[in-house]
Amino acid sequence: MSDLHDVIPAYTPPDFSIPKLANAPVAQVAPAPADGVVPANFHATSNHPEYVHLGEGRWLLAPESRMDSVLLLRGGELEVVEPRRVRAGDPVVVGRSENGEEGIFIHIHGFHAISTAMPDKFSFRNRGTRETPFSRSYDELYKVLRHDRDEGYIVWVLGPAVAFDSDSRKAMQGLIENGYCHALCAGNALAVHDLEAARFGTGLGQDIYTQSFQPLGHYNHLDIINEVRQLGGISTAIEKLRLTSGIMFACERTRVPYVLAGSIRDDGPLPEVIADTYQAQDAMRVHARKATTVIAVATQLHSIAFGNMVPSYQVQPDGRVRPVFFYIVDMTEFCADKLANRGSAQAEAILTNAQDFIVNLWNNLKLL
C-alpha cells in the first residue's frame, strides 16, 4: 500500500464550480421506444469517466462504463447498458455534447494531475511501434501487476499462440498459480491447444518443445476435442485424463474463472464454450466491470472485443477512482492502432512476440 501512488495515479475529479458546469442544465432522458432500441439523440458512452447532472450541482459518475452503450438514469442512479439490452420505456440519457451544455460531462484528464510521476503516460495516445523503447513499460507493468495481484483484478485475454510453446505455456501457468490472473477470457482454440499439449505434448500435432511434427499428429487436436466432449467438460477431462499441466489446468486448480467465447472458426467446440456471441459478451463484461488491469495477448478478435467493454477507470469500493491499465501485446502495429482508433485511448501497445512476452514477464515476477 505504501507505494500506491508510485504505481496508481490519483484521480482529480472535475471542478464543477467553473461557470460552464455550474450553470449546466439537468440531463434529459427519453424513453426507449422498444426492446433493444434507443431513443433518437441518445447519448453513447465512451470509456472515460462521464458525469450526468441531476440538478443543483449534483453530478453523478457513471459506474462500470463501456464504450458505445447508453446511460439509464433511474432513481438517481446511473446504469451503463448495451443498446441491445435496453427494454422499452427505459429512461435513456439523451444529448451528444460532452462539455456539460446538455448536462453531460466527459472527464478526460482526471489522471493528469500527477503526470510528473508518470510523465506523458496519460497525456497522449501511446502508440508504440516496434522501435519504441519498452524498458520502462516493462518496469511499470511489473509494478502494476504486483500491486494488482493483491489489490486489483487482473484479466488476461489470450490468443492461442500462448499455448503453442512449451515455455510460454509453463510461464502462463506460473502466472495463474501465483495470483497474477483473476479471470481469463479466450476462445475455444486456446483451451483446445492447451489441453492438446497437456494430453499429447503437441499443438496442432507439432511438439511444443522440439518443433517436430508427429505422425498423424493433426488428429491430436481432434481427439482431445472429442475426448473432452465425451467426458462432458474441461474439469472432468482434466481429472479423468489425469492432465497435470497448462493454462486450463491452472485455472481449474486455482478456481480462476474463465470465459471461452465461441467463434465461427471453432472446431468442436468444447462444452464450456459459449455459442451465442452476445451471451459471450455478457459473460466477458462481468470481468470487464471488475478489471483494474487487462493484458490482451496475440488475439485481435478478443482484444478488440474486450477493449470495447473496459472502462478507462474503476470506481473502488471506497469510492476512489483509479485508472484501468490496458496492455495489448501483438506483433503488428496494425492491431494495436486499431484498438486505439476504436477509442481505447489508454491502451498501451507492446510490440513483441506473445510467447517471449509471457516468458519474460514470469521470469521477472517469479523472482520476487
Place this chain on the structure above:
Amino acid sequence: MSDLHDVIPAYTPPDFSIPKLANAPVAQVAPAPADGVVPANFHATSNHPEYVHLGEGRWLLAPESRMDSVLLLRGGELEVVEPRRVRAGDPVVVGRSENGEEGIFIHIHGFHAISTAMPDKFSFRNRGTRETPFSRSYDELYKVLRHDRDEGYIVWVLGPAVAFDSDSRKAMQGLIENGYCHALCAGNALAVHDLEAARFGTGLGQDIYTQSFQPLGHYNHLDIINEVRQLGGISTAIEKLRLTSGIMFACERTRVPYVLAGSIRDDGPLPEVIADTYQAQDAMRVHARKATTVIAVATQLHSIAFGNMVPSYQVQPDGRVRPVFFYIVDMTEFCADKLANRGSAQAEAILTNAQDFIVNLWNNLKLL
C-alpha cells in the same frame, strides 16, 4: 462452354485397378457413442476428394466434403458431417490411413493431369508473397469468374474494409448486380459500415470519399444500427430509409443470399446477424457446399472459417468433378499462410489492398 477446358481443369479419378486399391479392405464404421461425440479412431475428412471402399471394387466419393468432419456411411451413401452434428449411433467411418489400406483413399492429384494447360498451378502450394508476379493470377481469375458467373457458384467472403471506400463499395455493388456473386458471407460490421455509407456517406464517421471526419460522425455508426433495429431489419430499412446504393442494397435488390455471422466484437447487432456461432457455421456451409469459386477479402476470421468448410472439389449435377477455386486477398503473408497451413492447400493468395483488388476486378470485368 467451348473454352471450359481452358479455365476449368478436368478431373482424373483414381486408378482403382492398382493392386493397393484393388486389394483394399472394405471400410469400417463404428457407432457414435453419444450425440456430438465420435467413436475412437474416427476418420477425419480433408478438403480433398476422399473415396471409401464399399467392397468388390466399389468406391464411393464423399460429396460436399469439409475439413475436420467425419464420414457417415449409411445405405450405401456417404454424408460429411461435423462431429458436433453427429447423433448417437450414427455409423462413422473409422481408420486413419489415407492410402487405401483401411478402405479409405484420399486423392490429392486428381486435377494434375492437365497441368500443361495450367502449369504448376495445382502441383504445389501457391504461397504468394507481396513480390510474386500476379498478372497471370488476375488473368485466370477473370476467366474463372466469367465462366462461373453463368455456370458456377461464386461466394464472396468480405471483411469490413471493402465498405470503407467509395470506389470499392461501388465496385462490389457492380459485381453483385452483374451476376458475379451468388452468395455473400460476412459479419455484422460489413453490413453496418455499408449501410452507414448508404445513409450518411461515411464509414465510422469518416467520409468514404473525401476522408474527412464529420463532427459527431461516430454517432452515424450507432444511429444506423439503431434505425435498422427499430425498423426490424435490413430489407425494410433500405426501403423506409430510401437507401439506394451499396453492397447490402445490391444483395437485396438482386436477391443474392447473405449470411451475417455474429462475433464478440459486434455492436448492435443488426437483426439479421446470427448470434449463435455454430448456427452461423451451418448457414455458411449451405453456400460452401455449392461454391465453385470463393473470394475471401480482408477478413482473417471469416476467411479461415469459410476455408475450413469448402471442399477443394465440387461434384456437379452431371457427376463430373471440378476444382473449387479459393482466392484469399489480404495485405499480410501471415493470413494467407495461416489458411494454407490449416490445410486449404488450394488457396491462392493475392497480397494486396482489398479496396484496390475490388476496384480493379470490376474495372476489368465490366468492360466485357
Place this chain on the structure above:
Amino acid sequence: MSDLHDVIPAYTPPDFSIPKLANAPVAQVAPAPADGVVPANFHATSNHPEYVHLGEGRWLLAPESRMDSVLLLRGGELEVVEPRRVRAGDPVVVGRSENGEEGIFIHIHGFHAISTAMPDKFSFRNRGTRETPFSRSYDELYKVLRHDRDEGYIVWVLGPAVAFDSDSRKAMQGLIENGYCHALCAGNALAVHDLEAARFGTGLGQDIYTQSFQPLGHYNHLDIINEVRQLGGISTAIEKLRLTSGIMFACERTRVPYVLAGSIRDDGPLPEVIADTYQAQDAMRVHARKATTVIAVATQLHSIAFGNMVPSYQVQPDGRVRPVFFYIVDMTEFCADKLANRGSAQAEAILTNAQDFIVNLWNNLKLL
C-alpha cells in the same frame, strides 16, 4: 493551366508585419570550424519553407531545402548544404528557435489557406492505414500527374518488386514513355531484375507472367549482370542484346535520367551503379531539387533516403511557391509511418501492392 488551382494549392507567405517577426533580430552566422564540421548551435533545416532575416524586414526563403542540412548565408544568398559538404570557414546560420526570435522562421502552414478546395489534406499528418478510403487519393494523384507531366518534375523511386511482374513492368514502361517520369531513382536490383526480364522473361529465374521457375533460372540473374558488365553498361547492353522492353529500356529510349545507388546487398554491380553512397546521395539530390511530385514505391531504403532530401515546397522559376507532393506506396504501415516520423510530414501513404498500384495508375492515365 486553367485548372491549376484545382490541383496545386496556392501558397500564402508569412505575414512579416506581425510584431514577433517585425521585431525579429537579424539571423546570425558562425564559421564552420573544419571541413565537414558545423559550428555549435548550428541551425538544422526541416523540409518546410524556412525564412532567414537579413535585417530591415528583408526575409529570405531557403531554396531547394533538405532535411537535416545547414543554411549557408553568403552575399545575401542562402544555400542549403549537407554538413558533410560544408567547408572550413563557411558562414553557417546558427540558432535553434523556429519562430523568429533568432531571425529564423519556419512556415508550416503556407499551403493552408485554400484548404477548402482540398479539405484536410495539408492540415494534418496523412497517415493512411490499409483501411483508409483511397478513392480520392487516387483521383487527386491522377490530376497531379497529368498536371506535372507538362508543368512539373515527376521523380519515381522504385524498389525491385515493380520489375517482377509482367503487367506492372509494362505499365511502368508506359508511364515513362508517355512523359510521366522525369527521373528515376533506384538501386542495382531494380535495373538487374528489369534487364533479366527483358533478356530472359524472368525475375530471379521465375517467369514474370506464368510464375513458373525455369531450370537453372537463378543463373539468369547472374548472367545478365555479367553480360552488362562485359558490354560496359546498360545502354550498350540494350543495343547489343537487342532488348526491347522494360523500365531501363524506356529510360534509355526517352532519355529519362536515372540514378542507381549502390548498397551492400548488391550483386554485380552494373557499371552505372554509384558505389559511393554519399556520391549517390548527391546524384539523387540533383533530382530532389527539381521534384514537384515524388512517387516512392516498395523500397524502404530508397524511399526514406529520398524523403530526407525532398523539400515540401518548390520555388518555381517565376518565384511562386508550390507544394511538392510525396506519395509512398507500400504494404506496411510501418514503412509509411517511419517516413512520417522522420519529418516528411507531407508524405501521403498509399497502402497497397506495388504491382497493382502501377498497373492501375497506368490503366487510368493511358485512357486520357
Place this chain on the structure above:
Amino acid sequence: MSDLHDVIPAYTPPDFSIPKLANAPVAQVAPAPADGVVPANFHATSNHPEYVHLGEGRWLLAPESRMDSVLLLRGGELEVVEPRRVRAGDPVVVGRSENGEEGIFIHIHGFHAISTAMPDKFSFRNRGTRETPFSRSYDELYKVLRHDRDEGYIVWVLGPAVAFDSDSRKAMQGLIENGYCHALCAGNALAVHDLEAARFGTGLGQDIYTQSFQPLGHYNHLDIINEVRQLGGISTAIEKLRLTSGIMFACERTRVPYVLAGSIRDDGPLPEVIADTYQAQDAMRVHARKATTVIAVATQLHSIAFGNMVPSYQVQPDGRVRPVFFYIVDMTEFCADKLANRGSAQAEAILTNAQDFIVNLWNNLKLL
C-alpha cells in the same frame, strides 16, 4: 569440449566412391575475359560445401565460400571470389550441374547424419512464424553461444532498434563485454543512436528509458554526429566526451572489431563509416569468412547483405567441417522468408522484438 557433439553436429563428407562421383570428369576452367567479368558458363557458388574434382579421385572443398561467387582454381587450390574482384585471365571453374557430372559436387546433406541428436533441424527449411514454438530454439542458441564464445567466432549484425531502448542497449553491452561478440556489422545509424544515448540519454531525441521527448531533442542526433566528426572518430569521441556506456563503448574497450557500412539513408556519416558499398562488402566478408555463428537483428538490409556472404559451413584449423549457425531476429515473416528465398537455407528465423530478444538472451547467458 566434452559436450561438443551435443551442440555442433558432425560433418559427413560425400562418399566419392559411388559410381557417379568415382567416374566424374575433371572440373574445367576458363579464363576470365576481362577484369570483373567471368567467362560464359561460369559456375556460381552456393553457400553449401562444394567440391571440385581435380582428377584421380581428388576432390577439393571450397573454403570460405560465398553465395553467387565464382571458384578460381589455381595451383591445386580453390579460391571463392566475387565476380567483380576477378581479374582478366583468372581461371574460373565452369559448369552448372551440381551432381558431379561436370566435376562439381554440391554437398547439401553433410550435417544430416546426426539428425537424431537434433531432429529436423537441418533436414528442412526452418521457416518459423510468429506462432512457432521457440523454447527449443532459445535453448539451443544459449548452448551454441556458450560454446562459440570460447571456440568459435560470433558475428552480430545489428539494426538501429537495439540502441533505442535502455535495457536492450545495456544487454548488448553486456554480451560484448563478456565475450559473446567477436565482430559487429552495422550501419551508421546504429553507431549514431548508440553514441547519442551515451551522450544525451536519448535516441532521436526520445529518452531511451522514460520514452519522453526532450525539447529540441532531434538536435541530439545531429549534435553527436557533428561532435564525432569534429573529434575525428568514435574512439577519440568516447575518450574526449567521456562516454562510458553502450555498444560502441564496449566494442572499443574490448577491442571487438566493427564494420560500419554506408547507406544512402545516412546522416553524417561518422568518420568510420565505409562510404563505398563494395569496399564495405569486402570489410564485412573478412568476418563472414571466420563466422561460426551469426545473429542478425532487426535490419533487413544488413541481414540479407551478410547472409549472402556467409557459408553454411566452416573449415576449422584442424580440417574438420562444422556448420555455421545463422539466426535472423525480426518482427516480420517477410524478412526472414526473403533471406531463406535468397538461398540462405540454414537461416533460422526468430520472430520477435529485437529489444526483447537481446534483453532475454543476456539475462539467460549472464547467469552462467
